[in-house]
Amino acid sequence: MTQTKAPLTAEDTIQAWVAAVAARDIEAVMTGYADPLLVFDVVGPMEREGKALYRWAWEDEFFPWHGETGTFALRELAVHAGGDIAFATGLMDCGGTEGGRPVEHTLRLTLGLTKTPDG
Template sequence: MSDDTDQIRALIERWARAVHRGDLVTVVADHTDDIVMFDVPPPYEGVRGMAAYREVWPPFFRWQAQGAVFALEELDVTAGEDVAFAYALLRCGTPQELAARPGFRLRLTLGLRKDAGRWVVAHEHHSFPDLSTGEPDAESQAETVDQH
């Protein structure tokens, strides 16, 4: 693994721990001033800029303080010379939500750039799978994976 990949992995792991702790200073520390984030809740056109990014976190922290989990389970990083992307799966939900859907995961995709020798997040995207047609069972999930 390259030094850049290690640095990015550490940045994302630090961010995820900070989100879980409700530590806004650390959550925003490695993001660009012109961050663009597409999140699960509105606004659906995303948030743009550091001020807007900061505003979305306190309500999430209040919800999470009621016992919700936010934990990285899988993380993959691909780093070039000055741009990189990463994707991850996270357990995100209350104990009741996670018990009802044990395999349900938040999907995270990050776009990063190197700015003055330091990796920073320029784009962040969170999503959950669409379960409007029903939750797939383990067998159909395995078939889908085999087809790709």
């Protein structure tokens, strides 16, 4: 019997992204992004275009700040999906180190997702 893999839901995709960030797995973090990519980011520059620049931001800015003991947790996720698009909002509890001291921030998260032929 052949088993078919069920397509990921928007919520599955978002939760996998959160887990990838928490694990500092850059390949998994970038899996869900496609070019052209436009991101309005938490820290400057506020607008980033393209996967290469966004990958750099994760590797050279976020992961060093996040460190080995930082937090990255999603709560209050709400997903509204229909057809090939989904819109999601939530809150991110995000912690890292600034000036040698641990810091925690709560951030608003807004995502727009589109279904692609590969899932």
